[in-house]
Amino acid sequence: MSHDDPAANAAGAGPSRSPAPDPHAATPSWQWPEPVWRGHVEAVRAGRGLLPPRWPDGARVAVALSFDSDHETIPLRDGETSPGLLAQGEYGARKGAGRVLELLERYSAPATFFMPAVSALLHPDEARRYVREGHEVGVHGWIHERNTLLAAEDEKTLIRRALETLTDITGRTPTGIRTPSWDFSDSTLETVLDLGFLYDSSLMADDEPYEVVAHGRPTGLVEIPVDWIRDDAPYFTMDRFTALRPYTRPRDVLEIWRDEFDAAYRDGGVFQLTMHPHVIGHRSRLVILRELLDHVSGHRGVWFATHDQLAGTARDQLGRPTASNSPTEQP
Structure with missing residues (x-):
């Protein structure tokens, strides 16, 4: 990573250390020996x-409802300041988060808000409100x-700093993480x-939740997929400058999410949802979240859980015999 990376500069990260060179980096994947491609697959x-x-x-x-309260950090990450x-x-x-919180209160539905530390620094009262209202x-x-x-x-510097910042602002130490890229680096x-x-x-x-395995070794880390x-x-x-455009009517998204919930209900499993206050918080989109929660609440035996609560229940399974859980690989 170069020192002109906006994320590192904004965070004041220390000097970077380049990873060890991969001797197979210049080799087409179809020429990789089996230990190489198998090693990549089995890393996580x-x-x-x-x-x-x-x-x-x-x-x-x-x-398990979740909201990524990214707010201004998406453009800031890329050094965009317009x-x-x-x-x-x-x-x-300004608008979305409050509307979401009011809706969650109406349905007595605790949720999880994954928040970049810079977002929490910009909006500390919002971060504290999440915790104060039971999220x-x-x-x-x-x-x-x-x-x-x-x-x-x-x-590691950025994640540690984010953990400390959220703890200082909210008074609660976060137990879970959602990486900004929805992906893992080698570290x-x-x-x-x-x-x-x-x-x-x-x-x-x-x-459904599962245990993360690293190179065949169980780690004890619960994954809520x-x-x-x-x-x-x-x-x-x-995005007005690229080909990125909304392509789905809100009502069509409601149908997809409702079908996902119905299948989870039939299976006795987990319905996990990820939203963003600056995306779902617009009026015509919040309507479908309200209708979705009407649909969900119309069923018996619904447990609204934060990701921490869900992870705790899943973590209890680590002490049970493996036979009582679903197999690692499905046929």
């Missing part, structure tokens, strides 16, 4: 499934940096474990 893998035999209070399904781009993010703090705040990087492009030391897993996180919510290997299907940003994000 889904281990044992952690779906419990029953949910708390006999619930039929777990519903008022127009920053205003798009500011909408999330969870999780780590989402320092300035929504592209963590997969960082040197190991820089990535992310080691950093997450070293800093004591109990769960991650960045990977996509299952519908995400997916682009259950994220509002791919459907609604807009």
